[in-house]
Amino acid sequence: MKLRGRSYYHLNHERQLELAKKRNQRNLKKSLRLLIKAKNKPCIDCGGHFPPWVMDFDHKDNASKSGNVSQLRRSHNFRRIETEIQKCDLLCANCHRSRTVRRFWGKYYAIIEELKTEGYRFFWENQPR
Numbered sequence: 001m002k003l004r005g006r007s008y009y010h011l012n013h014e015r016q017l018e019l020a021k022k023r024n025q026r027n028l029k030k031s032l033r034l035l036i037k038a039k040n041k042p043c044i045d046c047g048g049h050f051p052p053w054v055m056d057f058d059h060k061d062n063a064s065k066s067g068n069v070s071q072l073r074r075s076h077n078f079r080r081i082e083t084e085i086q087k088c089d090l091l092c093a094n095c096h097r098s099r100t101v102r103r104f105w106g107k108y109y110a111i112i113e114e115l116k117t118e119g120y121r122f123f124w125e126n127q128p129r
Helices: 002-011 013-038 077-088 094-102 107-119
Strands: 055-059 089-090
Touching: 002 089, 013 077, 055 094, 077 089, 077 107, 089 094
Parallel strands: none
Antiparallel strands: 055 089
């Protein structure tokens, strides 16, 4: 049976490559549609509505994280992607960066807060919205 499969592959190599390429393109498009639909919601921190390329998935618990959603879309099935999305909050890029700073750069964020209490003003807080 193995010999038969190998000979079929060698005889139809180009056709098999073309079929695999089409299947991969179809699956990538399908997973991209899934992500765009999942990102069609407001940011849970600021409530803003933004295009899908501005929205990020932020894992609620990094211990349960099995991969980045954007990378999983290239190599995993749709059920796995949906499961990973369920483990995340949907945030705009700005809120995601702010959360990351507070979560992982605690000392850095603490110094900013300390400077604020001393009366130091940061340029980003003086900008009109």
